[in-house]
Amino acid sequence: MEPLVEALKKLSPDLLDVMQKRYEILHSISLMAPIGRRALAASLGMSERVLRSETEFLKGQNLLSADVSGMRLTEEGHELLHTLHDWMREALGLKELEAALQRKLGIPRAIVVAGDSDRSPWVKKEMGRACVACMKELLEPGDIVAVAGGTTMAAVAEMMTPDAKLRDVLFVPARGGLGEDVENQANTICAKMAEKAMGRYRLLHVPDQLSDEAHASLVEEPAVKEVLELIQSCRMVVHGIGDAVTMAKRRKTPPAEMGNIIARHAVAEAFGYYFNEYGDVVHKVKTVGIQLEHLPHVEHVIAVAGGASKAKAIRAYMKRAPHSLLVTDEGAAKAFVGE
Amino acid sequence: MEPLVEALKKLSPDLLDVMQKRYEILHSISLMAPIGRRALAASLGMSERVLRSETEFLKGQNLLSADVSGMRLTEEGHELLHTLHDWMREALGLKELEAALQRKLGIPRAIVVAGDSDRSPWVKKEMGRACVACMKELLEPGDIVAVAGGTTMAAVAEMMTPDAKLRDVLFVPARGGLGEDVENQANTICAKMAEKAMGRYRLLHVPDQLSDEAHASLVEEPAVKEVLELIQSCRMVVHGIGDAVTMAKRRKTPPAEMGNIIARHAVAEAFGYYFNEYGDVVHKVKTVGIQLEHLPHVEHVIAVAGGASKAKAIRAYMKRAPHSLLVTDEGAAKAFVGE
DNA sequence: GTATAGTGGGACATAATATGTCACACCGGG
DNA sequence: CCCGGTGTGACATATTATGTCCCACTATAC
Numbered sequence: 001m002e003p004l005v006e007a008l009k010k011l012s013p014d015l016l017d018v019m020q021k022r023y024e025i026l027h028s029i030s031l032m033a034p035i036g037r038r039a040l041a042a043s044l045g046m047s048e049r050v051l052r053s054e055t056e057f058l059k060g061q062n063l064l065s066a067d068v069s070g071m072r073l074t075e076e077g078h079e080l081l082h083t084l085h086d087w088m089r090e091a092l093g094l095k096e097l098e099a100a101l102q103r104k105l106g107i108p109r110a111i112v113v114a115g116d117s118d119r120s121p122w123v124k125k126e127m128g129r130a131c132v133a134c135m136k137e138l139l140e141p142g143d144i145v146a147v148a149g150g151t152t153m154a155a156v157a158e159m160m161t162p163d164a165k166l167r168d169v170l171f172v173p174a175r176g177g178l179g180e181d182v183e184n185q186a187n188t189i190c191a192k193m194a195e196k197a198m199g200r201y202r203l204l205h206v207p208d209q210l211s212d213e214a215h216a217s218l219v220e221e222p223a224v225k226e227v228l229e230l231i232q233s234c235r236m237v238v239h240g241i242g243d244a245v246t247m248a249k250r251r252k253t254p255p256a257e258m259g260n261i262i263a264r265h266a267v268a269e270a271f272g273y274y275f276n277e278y279g280d281v282v283h284k285v286k287t288v289g290i291q292l293e294h295l296p297h298v299e300h301v302i303a304v305a306g307g308a309s310k311a312k313a314i315r316a317y318m319k320r321a322p323h324s325l326l327v328t329d330e331g332a333a334k335a336f337v338g339e
Numbered sequence: 340m341e342p343l344v345e346a347l348k349k350l351s352p353d354l355l356d357v358m359q360k361r362y363e364i365l366h367s368i369s370l371m372a373p374i375g376r377r378a379l380a381a382s383l384g385m386s387e388r389v390l391r392s393e394t395e396f397l398k399g400q401n402l403l404s405a406d407v408s409g410m411r412l413t414e415e416g417h418e419l420l421h422t423l424h425d426w427m428r429e430a431l432g433l434k435e436l437e438a439a440l441q442r443k444l445g446i447p448r449a450i451v452v453a454g455d456s457d458r459s460p461w462v463k464k465e466m467g468r469a470c471v472a473c474m475k476e477l478l479e480p481g482d483i484v485a486v487a488g489g490t491t492m493a494a495v496a497e498m499m500t501p502d503a504k505l506r507d508v509l510f511v512p513a514r515g516g517l518g519e520d521v522e523n524q525a526n527t528i529c530a531k532m533a534e535k536a537m538g539r540y541r542l543l544h545v546p547d548q549l550s551d552e553a554h555a556s557l558v559e560e561p562a563v564k565e566v567l568e569l570i571q572s573c574r575m576v577v578h579g580i581g582d583a584v585t586m587a588k589r590r591k592t593p594p595a596e597m598g599n600i601i602a603r604h605a606v607a608e609a610f611g612y613y614f615n616e617y618g619d620v621v622h623k624v625k626t627v628g629i630q631l632e633h634l635p636h637v638e639h640v641i642a643v644a645g646g647a648s649k650a651k652a653i654r655a656y657m658k659r660a661p662h663s664l665l666v667t668d669e670g671a672a673k674a675f676v677g678e
Numbered sequence: 679g680t681a682t683a684g685t686g687g688g689a690c691a692t693a694a695t696a697t698g699t700c701a702c703a704c705c706g707g708g
Numbered sequence: 709c710c711c712g713g714t715g716t717g718a719c720a721t722a723t724t725a726t727g728t729c730c731c732a733c734t735a736t737a738c
């Protein structure tokens with residue numbers, strides 16, 4: 001995209017929404033002319049009143065005219081529509097991608113940022129910012145947020161900023177030790193995010209490798225039990241999605257389990273669960289915290305993952321997360337839609 | 340200007356205002372950083388609260404950062420400023436021209452439309468539309484509007500549209516016969532404008548060439564006298580500005596008067612008055628209606644004139660019209676500022 | 679040391695704007 | 709003749725922008 005449009009979007013982000021709305025109105029009128037407001041509003045899925053405001057504006061701009069038979073474009077309106085046609089396709093590329101993702105995945109909302117995090121490291125931060133904005137939009141004071149691990153989640157924590165909406169929000173790690181390096185562990189990221197947000201946090205101190213007996217007794221420890229209960233009652237979960245094999249390697253998974261993961265064709269990973277391309281769980285890391293069965297009962301689930309290489313993993317995981325929000329990037333979204 | 344920007348402006352006219360405001364804020368911060376809100380608000384001449392809203396937005400966009408010492412641009416902010424620099428100059432060219440005209444002419448408001456009516460006939464219509472928008476902004480129900488003649492005023496009448504704000508507005512011709520062709524006479528244009536506006540109008544039936552006696556007695560006719568009184572009490576005058584010699588020729592001015600006009604170096608003409616380059620009246624067509632002395636007592640005076648060839652005439656006339664609004668075009672404005 | 683003038687940020691009432699929801703007058707075709 | 713479409717006006721309400729305070733904090737000058 002040309003840098004100018006990029007700059008425009010930065011200085012006036014909702015410009016594109018307005019432009020798109022007006023463009024669609026002109027477009028529809030050009031196709032259905034002459035048409036009345038009510039019929040057009042129904043067709044465009046917007047309320048009659050906002051359509052009326054818009055058409056009155058467009059009429060003032062001499063782009064359309066209205067008489068008793070309905071509205072139609074003026075000559076100038078047709079010209080403008082033609083001028084805008086190509087540009088809108090490009091400028092609205094991301095919005096189109098978002099719409100396509102929402103449709104294909106059957107999820108309520110997808111957010112696509114420009115770039116490809118496989119190729120440009122800063123795109124991950126951009127996703128982080130988008131995710132933070134999304135969190136701030138959904139969170140209420142007093143909420144509990146469960147945060148998973150991974151490099152993408154680290155970027156989210158990195159981009160977190162304080163906000164009045166985050167007042168009294170409590171951050172907790174989503175699950176116990178998954179075998180990651182310390183800087184990508186849920187505990188670390190949870191603490192970092194909370195600090196950046198000026199919020200409170202609680203950590204889950206559960207070693208990676210434990211015998212079943214030790215595990216069972218640790219869970220009964222009051223300090224651990226309390227945090228686990230907080231996690232269970234969280235109102236939001238934020239997590240990344242990984243490529244199954246990559247994640248398994250990074251976690252130095254024992255050969256036996258690794259064989260299982262490969263043999264059962266796992267392609268995606270999220271907070272310790274491994275999924276095959278159909279979204280079936282084929283392996284899970286045994287630890288405490290959020291379990292997959294809990295997710296449907298959590299108000300807001302945000303999945304963050306980008307990069308063309310992760311498109312397959314995202315597709316696989318999202319099959320089992322119909323009410324999750326997805327924050328991704330252009331690279332992944334295009335690989336997705338292009339399939 | 341590239342057609343895309345043209346289209347953007349058409350579809351979202353106040354976009355440029357927002358862009359300009361935000362651009363100026365970024366620009367000022369880049370120069371004065373670190374600087375606080377209050378000092379910056381004073382420097383930019385905007386209220387602290389709106390500046391605060393803007394800076395909060397820009398901070399959210401990651402274009403500037405704030406700490407206890409004040410605000411400064413981020414790296415991204417600097418880059419965006421650089422990207423926008425050239426484009427803003429072009430996009431805001433008209434606004435700059437308006438500001439320059441207001442300054443140079445000492446008038447409260449100048450409106451500049453794109454193009455040059457000398458070269459593109461449609462620019463006159465564009466001026467007409469701008470003039471109509473301006474009239475609608477200023478008029479109140481029940482107002483009386485005096486309308487002069489000329490081809491430019493014909494374009495204004497052409498572009499007039501009905502409006503709730505024009506309810507019960509009465510249109511009257513500014514002055515009696517000036518020797519023009521019928522389609523450019525004030526009477527004709529007045530009637531046309533009123534019809535397009537769905538408003539009422541009164542006409543002034545005074546033949547061009549009359550003896551002084553006939554003239555004096557006609558003015559005492561009740562029908563004429565009533566209209567003249569309406570004209571005297573008008574709250575708005577809208578008129579064009581012409582090149583003196585061109586207008587004199589078009590009006591088939593008798594050789595004696597023509598000689599006078601040329602000998603005294605008349606350059607501008609407006610509603611029957613001829614002005615030299617210093618704004619002095621060097622000749623006037625003797626007829627009834629608005630006289631030059633009335634203008635200072637009229638709330639709103641709008642002068643409409645465009646085309647590079649008219650720049651000198653506009654300058655000359657506007658010297659004596661310090662509280663007039665001016666609607667002009669890029670061609671005239673550039674010729675003006677370039678002088 | 680302290681006084682001071684600057685900083686950003688929070689809070690709240692009010693103005694301005696957008697929107698939802700009606701009712702009305704009109705016109706053309708069954 | 710009426711019915712379903714049209715645009716337009718009107719008004720209450722939700723939403724947003726703005727004006728006007730205040731506060732805590734921190735550099736800096738003294």
